[in-house]
Amino acid sequence: MRVCVVGCGAVGSLFAANLARLEDVEVWAYDLAQEHVDAINRDGLQLSGAGDVVGRLRATSDAGALPACDFGIVATKAMHTSAAIAATAHAFGDGCVGTVQNGLGNEEALAEHVERVIRGTTFPAGKIVAPGHVQWDVKGDTTFGPFEPKPAPAGEIERLADACTRAGMPATAVADARGPQWRKVIFNASTNPIGALTGLTHGRVCEDAALRALVSGLVDEGKAVASAQAIELDADPEDLIDHAARPDVAYDHKASMLQDVEARRPTEIDFLNGGIVRFGDEHGVPTPLNRAIWALVKGLERSW
Amino acid sequence: MRICVVGAGSIGSLLAGHLATVTDVVVLTRRTEHARALNEHGLRVSGRHDFTARMTAMSDPRDLSDFDLGIVATKANGVEAAAESLGGRFAGATMMTVQNGLGAEETMRAHGDWPLVSAVTFMSGTKHSDSHVEYILDTPTWLGPYGDTPFERVQEIAQLLVDSGLKAEALPNLLPAQWSKLIFNATVNGVAALTRLPHDDHYAAEDELADLGHLVHELVEEGKRVATAAGVELHDDPWEMNVLATKRGSAHYPSMLEDVDARRPTEVELINGALVREAARRGVEAPLQTAVYRLVKAREASYL
Numbered sequence: 001m002r003v004c005v006v007g008c009g010a011v012g013s014l015f016a017a018n019l020a021r022l023e024d025v026e027v028w029a030y031d032l033a034q035e036h037v038d039a040i041n042r043d044g045l046q047l048s049g050a051g052d053v054v055g056r057l058r059a060t061s062d063a064g065a066l067p068a069c070d071f072g073i074v075a076t077k078a079m080h081t082s083a084a085i086a087a088t089a090h091a092f093g094d095g096c097v098g099t100v101q102n103g104l105g106n107e108e109a110l111a112e113h114v115e116r117v118i119r120g121t122t123f124p125a126g127k128i129v130a131p132g133h134v135q136w137d138v139k140g141d142t143t144f145g146p147f148e149p150k151p152a153p154a155g156e157i158e159r160l161a162d163a164c165t166r167a168g169m170p171a172t173a174v175a176d177a178r179g180p181q182w183r184k185v186i187f188n189a190s191t192n193p194i195g196a197l198t199g200l201t202h203g204r205v206c207e208d209a210a211l212r213a214l215v216s217g218l219v220d221e222g223k224a225v226a227s228a229q230a231i232e233l234d235a236d237p238e239d240l241i242d243h244a245a246r247p248d249v250a251y252d253h254k255a256s257m258l259q260d261v262e263a264r265r266p267t268e269i270d271f272l273n274g275g276i277v278r279f280g281d282e283h284g285v286p287t288p289l290n291r292a293i294w295a296l297v298k299g300l301e302r303s304w
Numbered sequence: 305m306r307i308c309v310v311g312a313g314s315i316g317s318l319l320a321g322h323l324a325t326v327t328d329v330v331v332l333t334r335r336t337e338h339a340r341a342l343n344e345h346g347l348r349v350s351g352r353h354d355f356t357a358r359m360t361a362m363s364d365p366r367d368l369s370d371f372d373l374g375i376v377a378t379k380a381n382g383v384e385a386a387a388e389s390l391g392g393r394f395a396g397a398t399m400m401t402v403q404n405g406l407g408a409e410e411t412m413r414a415h416g417d418w419p420l421v422s423a424v425t426f427m428s429g430t431k432h433s434d435s436h437v438e439y440i441l442d443t444p445t446w447l448g449p450y451g452d453t454p455f456e457r458v459q460e461i462a463q464l465l466v467d468s469g470l471k472a473e474a475l476p477n478l479l480p481a482q483w484s485k486l487i488f489n490a491t492v493n494g495v496a497a498l499t500r501l502p503h504d505d506h507y508a509a510e511d512e513l514a515d516l517g518h519l520v521h522e523l524v525e526e527g528k529r530v531a532t533a534a535g536v537e538l539h540d541d542p543w544e545m546n547v548l549a550t551k552r553g554s555a556h557y558p559s560m561l562e563d564v565d566a567r568r569p570t571e572v573e574l575i576n577g578a579l580v581r582e583a584a585r586r587g588v589e590a591p592l593q594t595a596v597y598r599l600v601k602a603r604e605a606s607y608l
Contacts, residue, residue, distance in 0.1 A: 197498050197599050199606035208605065210598045217591065274514060288522070292592050295519040296599075299499030302506060 001163065004028040004069040004091055006084050007076030008036065008045075008059065010126040011100060013134040015073050017045040017055030018167040025163055027057035028066060030088055037061050039132025049126065049136040051168060063087040071160050072097035073120075074110060078271035081109040089113035096152035098144055098160060103271025104185055104279060107147040117147035118157055119177040121184050124169065141170050145177025178226075179234040186222035186237040189272035190215050191244075193293045195255035196267065197300065202244055203251030214289070215241060221287045222276050228283040257297070264304045269297040305464065308332060308371040308397075310386045312342070312361075314429035315402060316377030317437035321349040322468035324357035331361040332368060332389075334382075339363045341434035351429070351439035353469055365389035373461060374399045376412065379559075380574035383411045391415035398457055402445070404489050404559075405574035406482070406582070409450045420450035421458050422478045424485045427470065428556065441556075444471035446539075448478025480539035487527030488542040490579045491520055492549075493560035494596035497570060497603060502555035508547045519592070520546060526590040527579060533586035560600070567607040572600040 001024065005016040008031035020027040029045070031037055040059035047053040060066065069091045076084045078101050085097070098118030099106040110117045123140025142164060144157050157173045164171035194205050194215060206212050219237050226233060244250040260267045273294040280287035309320040310332045320331050324347070333339045342361035349355055362368065374394060378386050380403040390399070392415075400421040401408035409420050426443035445465060447458050458474045465472035475481060492503055495516065501507075510517035524543045531538055549556065563570040576597035583590035 194599070194602075198602035200602055204606075205602070208598075208602055211602050214595050214598050217595070270514070277513065288592060289595060291514075292519050292522070292595055294514050295516050296495070296498050298514045299495065299501050299506060299516045303500040 001070045001159070002026045002028070002067065003071045003073060003160075003163070004030060004066055004088065006030045006072055006074045006088050007080065008040070009075060009077070010128055010134050011122060011124065012073070012075030013045055013128070014047065014124050014126055014136060015075065015100065015164070015169060016057055017047045017053045017134070018051075018169050019163060020045070020055030020057040021053065022163060022167050025167070027055065028069065029057055029059040030061070030063060030066060030084070031059060032061050033131070034061050035131040036128070039130075043132050046133045047126070047136045048133070050124075050139045051136055053136075053168075063091075066091040068092075068094060070095045071156075072114070073160075074099045074106065075101060077101070077266075078103045078106055078268045079266060081106045082112070085110050085113045096156045096160070098152070098157075100142060101271075102184070102188060102268050104181075104275025105271050111147060111150040115150060116152035116156070117150045118144050118152045118160065119147045119181060120144045121177065121180040123184070141172065143172050143174055143177050143180040145174045176231075178229070178231045182222070182226040182231050183233045183235050183237055183240070185272060185275065186219055186226070186233070187240050189222060189276055189290060189293075190218035190237065191241060192255040192257035193267075193269060193273060193297050194218075196257040196261045197293075197296055199258065201251065202253045202255060203247065206241065206245035217289045218273075218293065221280070221285070221290050225276055225280040225283060225285045225287065228285045229279070261300060266301060267297055269294055269301075273297070305373060306330070306371040307373045307375060308368060310374060310376045310390070311378030311382060312338065312434075313377065313379065314431045314437055315425055315427070316375070317347060317431060318349070318427060318429045318439055318470070319375055319377055319402075319465075320359060321347045321355075321357045321437060322353070322470050323464065324359045325355065326464065326468045329357075329359045330368065330371065331359055332365060333361055333363050335434075336363045338434045345435040348436040349439055350432075350436065352442050353439050368393075370394060371397055373397060374418070376401050376403070376408070379403070380405045380408060380571040381569060383408045387412050387415035394418065398453070398461070400447070400461065403574065404485070404493075404571050406486060406578035407574055413451075419453040419457060421447055421453055421461060422450045422482065423447045424478065424482050426485070441552075442471055444473055446473050446475050446478060446481045448475045448481070450478075475539075479536050483531045483534070483536045484538045484540040484542055484545065486575065486579055487524060487531065487538070488545045489558075490527060490576045490593060490596070491523040491542065492546060493558045493570075494572070494576050494593075494600055495520060495523070496558040496561035497564045497572070497600045498596065500561060500565070502557045502561065503549055504555040505550045508550045523592050523596065526583070526588075526593050530579060530583045530586060530588045530590060530593075533588045534582055564600075564603060569608060570600065570604055572597065572604065576600060
């Protein structure tokens with residue numbers, strides 16, 4: 001089978017390099033960073049840290065060079081989904097396209113360009129340390145399921161999950177993948193922007209009781225929006241937030257949005273709190289705190 | 305009338321400079337170099353007015369001789385120290401506070417029985433050096449009696465300010481004006497400290513769902529509900545004050561934004577904290593003002 005990873009940043013690279021280890025999978029990567037593409041084609045895609053892997057694959061910054069693929073795995077930042085799938089959709093005329101991105105709205109963006117869409121949520125994390133080289137920080141599970149309005153066939157979703165699992169990226173195919181997605185979105189929307197606005201690490205956000213109460217207020221709104229859609233969260237975001245605050249887990253972790261803000265890069269706020277607000281509006285659930293946080297982070301982006 | 309101005313930031317400097325043109329002014333500064341600069345060079349006022357005023361300055365309160373009017377123009381978090389340095393002396397003097405937020409009068413009262421005058425000022429200036437302040441906005445200063453201070457005393461002081469070239473008005477009840485400014489400041493300063501945006505047209509924009517104007521509007525509405533519960537009828541609508549201020553053309557940098565940028569302690573406790581505590585005391589829900597208060601406190605904690 002042939003898989004194309006669309007957006008070969010840290011998370012995309014974890015999928016691409018691991019899948020490339022399988023004999024029966026041919027991996028392509030589409031990415032706009034030419035240096036990264038050249039390094040991958042020259043030396044392979046190297047992972048180090050939680051696992052040491054060198055994946056041999058074909059990378060390109062020219063979407064026209066992509067062959068027809070059975071699967072796409074979209075891993076761009078959420079604000080680049082539309083542009084990335086518009087450029088690459090031709091390769092997935094007969095294939096299925098899944099997302100392993102953050103936030104809400106990515107599946108909808110994919111469905112505007114391709115017919116069979118896979119809803120996905122992934123927890124592994126890493127960072128690019130040099131062109132062609134990714135530091136693999138955290139291992140984690142991935143869940144795939146159908147995007148209900150334009151679903152990929154169950155058998156195909158299972159085929160993709162099976163390939164990922166065999167490649168060392170444990171993945172499960174489920175009938176309803178919204179639970180894990182919303183659990184992660186609520187976690188991220190309730191903690192990332194708080195770090196971004198205050199400059200505090202995850203652990204420090206959680207040990208300030210007043211701030212932790214604000215986090216809970218955001219979580220409660222997210223849960224209410226999920227519940228209005230009959231989505232059952234697969235775990236309580238509150239437990240995950242407290243777990244992550246432990247010194248041996250992620251106390252000192254600077255949320256990716258805080259890193260974005262410090263580097264003055266656009267954040268994914270539109271797809272996190274903005275997504276919760278939009279879905280809340282659709283289902284008549286008020287989300288005043290998520291709306292406030294969304295406006296504050298948008299304001300912060302506009303100050304640059 | 306002999307006047308002692310305590311604290312020569314931009315507001316203190318504007319008051320001292322103007323008043324020194326019509327009466328005898330002594331300035332009490334925190335830093336010795338600051339007093340020395342004023343004694344050597346006088347105080348230059350530029351901008352809307354242009355003159356240099358001579359005055360006596362000192363940094364040791366023990367060197368102060370009697371005066372008739374003390375104007376405490378420190379930052380809100382400097383009032384306690386100022387009151388303590390004046391405490392037990394100057395029995396014949398009237399003391400006037402011009403701080404942002406609420407509570408300065410109570411702090412003064414705890415240190416002496418002086419007749420007290422409350423003031424809020426909307427003028428603004430920028431200090432270019434210890435002996436040079438630029439007069440930027442010539443909006444008025446409003447004065448009112450605190451406790452049983454006779455209104456005639458307030459009128460006399462307001463007249464002196466007007467004679468010195470400043471805009472001032474004596475009001476029998478200052479609470480409506482004080483609360484208008486409190487709500488305006490809690491909202492605009494809080495949002496500025498978090499977004500790093502100067503007070504510009506973003507604060508009045510309500511076109512897009514995530515535009516900042518929506519949040520500013522809701523913060524103002526919460527503040528107005530607290531004022532109503534406190535039995536205060538506002539002098540000006542803080543939302544209209546906001547819209548008007550953003551139309552002036554030149555973006556103003558609220559002091560809380562300057563404090564956060566310079567990693568200094570802010571006035572959040574006496575502005576946002578005061579409003580949130582009033583809300584709790586009156587049993588009014590103020591979730592968004594509470595969120596802003598907690599976020600600014602946390603931002604401060606990240607660098608202090």
